[in-house]
Amino acid sequence: MSVPPAGTALAGGTHGPRALRPLLDTVLDALTTGAEDRAGPLPPGGPDAVTRAVRDACHPILPAHGTGPHAALRTLVHTLAAGAADPADPHCAAHLHCPPLALATAADLAAAALNPSMDSWDQAPAASALEALTSRALAALVYPRADAPDALVTTGGTESNQLALLLAREAATTDHPTAGPLQIVCGANAHHSIHRSAWLLGLPEPLTLPTPDGTLTPDTVHTCLANLAGHTGPLLLTATAGTTDTGAIDPLPALADLAAHHRARFHIDAAYGGALLFSDTHAAALDGLDRAHTVSLDLHKLGWQPVAAGLLAVPGPHTLTPLTHQADYLNADDDTEAGLPDLLSRSLRTTRRPDILKIAVTLKALGRHGLGDLVDRTLTAAHTLADLIEAHPHYELHSRPTLSTVLFRPTGTTDTALATIRRTLLIDGRAVLGRATTPTGLWLKATLLNPHTQPGDLTTLLTLVEGQTPR
Numbered sequence: 001m002s003v004p005p006a007g008t009a010l011a012g013g014t015h016g017p018r019a020l021r022p023l024l025d026t027v028l029d030a031l032t033t034g035a036e037d038r039a040g041p042l043p044p045g046g047p048d049a050v051t052r053a054v055r056d057a058c059h060p061i062l063p064a065h066g067t068g069p070h071a072a073l074r075t076l077v078h079t080l081a082a083g084a085a086d087p088a089d090p091h092c093a094a095h096l097h098c099p100p101l102a103l104a105t106a107a108d109l110a111a112a113a114l115n116p117s118m119d120s121w122d123q124a125p126a127a128s129a130l131e132a133l134t135s136r137a138l139a140a141l142v143y144p145r146a147d148a149p150d151a152l153v154t155t156g157g158t159e160s161n162q163l164a165l166l167l168a169r170e171a172a173t174t175d176h177p178t179a180g181p182l183q184i185v186c187g188a189n190a191h192h193s194i195h196r197s198a199w200l201l202g203l204p205e206p207l208t209l210p211t212p213d214g215t216l217t218p219d220t221v222h223t224c225l226a227n228l229a230g231h232t233g234p235l236l237l238t239a240t241a242g243t244t245d246t247g248a249i250d251p252l253p254a255l256a257d258l259a260a261h262h263r264a265r266f267h268i269d270a271a272y273g274g275a276l277l278f279s280d281t282h283a284a285a286l287d288g289l290d291r292a293h294t295v296s297l298d299l300h301k302l303g304w305q306p307v308a309a310g311l312l313a314v315p316g317p318h319t320l321t322p323l324t325h326q327a328d329y330l331n332a333d334d335d336t337e338a339g340l341p342d343l344l345s346r347s348l349r350t351t352r353r354p355d356i357l358k359i360a361v362t363l364k365a366l367g368r369h370g371l372g373d374l375v376d377r378t379l380t381a382a383h384t385l386a387d388l389i390e391a392h393p394h395y396e397l398h399s400r401p402t403l404s405t406v407l408f409r410p411t412g413t414t415d416t417a418l419a420t421i422r423r424t425l426l427i428d429g430r431a432v433l434g435r436a437t438t439p440t441g442l443w444l445k446a447t448l449l450n451p452h453t454q455p456g457d458l459t460t461l462l463t464l465v466e467g468q469t470p471r
């Protein structure tokens with residue numbers, strides 16, 4: 001084969017790595033200089049400054065004659081790194097936006113180079129076998145007593161929740177063909193994707209119960225389910241293990257009892273808290289998880305994976321039957337009968353990245369204990385921050401953290417002043433903090449996901465907030 005011109009070499013085959021190596025040198029240098037130029041958790045100046053910097057560096061993005069691969073990589077990767085909100089910086093702690101492990105990122109490069117597509121076996125022979133092995137191992141953590149637990153790979157918590165609602169709707173239609181539509185009951189603490197998925201699936205608006213203390217109250221759920229019985233169609237109770245705003249975990253065993261008592265299906269959104277399963281210290285906080293019909297997990301939150309790394313765990317393959325779908329070019333009946341695995345029926349997507357590779361590499365490299373240790377360190381950092389806030393004369397702590405989210409505010413600050421503090425730190429490029437509105441007003445939210453965060457980083461974070469607080 002003749003050597004292709006620069007920039008058109010392919011990533012695969014035996015020549016691919018040789019083509020990739022010098023390009024990777026350029027990429028890694030640009031990542032380094034970009035982060036050095038940013039010198040903080042995010043670029044200073046706000047949206048206008050960042051947009052101008054991107055335009056100045058990258059325009060025209062579609063030139064008549066290209067710059068060649070090294071110049072394009074150097075310019076764009078540097079610009080993106082210099083303008084990134086970098087969750088590897090301990091002061092970038094607004095969202096469930098984790099710093100990915102270098103090893104998972106390296107695995108993702110291999111996934112991109114090989115580019116298996118997970119919609120048919122003939123595009124992903126080994127990748128599909130690895131996906132089956134890995135997703136079943138993770139499902140077994142959720143459902144240790146089930147005979148054949150399984151998990152679908154998704155793009156994150158939103159898709160997992162959406163699939164869970166779809167599977168619940170289809171099961172309800174099969175089990176109660178003449179009953180009314182599935183009625184979802186959730187807490188006010190549920191992720192917005194529950195509501196959006198209900199809308200998307202043509203289901204009634206979820207009945208949303210108050211969660212004044214951040215979690216569902218079994219008494220309130222019992223009263224609601226008892227009142228609904230006989231008046232609506234089948235019911236789906238959804239609970240959350242790790243809420244977006246506070247990291248709280250709903251009382252899973254009591255809710256599982258109630259769902260069973262009222263014959264409601266039960267889904268748990270453990271997109272945030274599911275990773276506690278890796279930790280010997282913290283796994284007990286998820287007791288009751290295995291009593292759900294479906295469980296959302298998401299390793300691009302507390303799992304240190306590059307996006308995307310979601311899963312939907314189920315206790316057995318029968319739960320997934322409603323997803324069975326056939327397209328002759330991908331999973332013809334005779335191919336399936338001849339033993340080619342049917343991948344199309346494992347997702348609503350067709351072409352699908354092998355996101356499982358980075359997850360599998362991480363599990364293999366660190367083991368359950370290694371990942372559990374990262375979980376423990378991250379939760380310890382959250383407790384350290386809570387201790388610092390409690391000991392500080394000018395700060396108020398919302399509550400002790402359950403996972404790694406800490407809500408706090410300077411004492412006596414108005415909601416407007418608090419929102420301004422957050423935006424000022426953001427625009428100055430000094431800290432990325434989130435915000436959460438609870439029944440007691442607005443709070444600053446630190447979602448700690450960096451397992452290497454040190455107490456000194458947290459002290460500095462509080463000093464940065466204090467520097468913006470009007471006295």
Ligand SMILES: Cc1ncc(COP(=O)(O)O)c(C=O)c1O
Binds near residue numbers: 159240269271
């Ligand atoms: C509890 C919970 N569920 C689901 C999601 C959605 O996850 P994703 O953004 O990966 O779709 C989030 C996102 O933060 C979440 O906090």
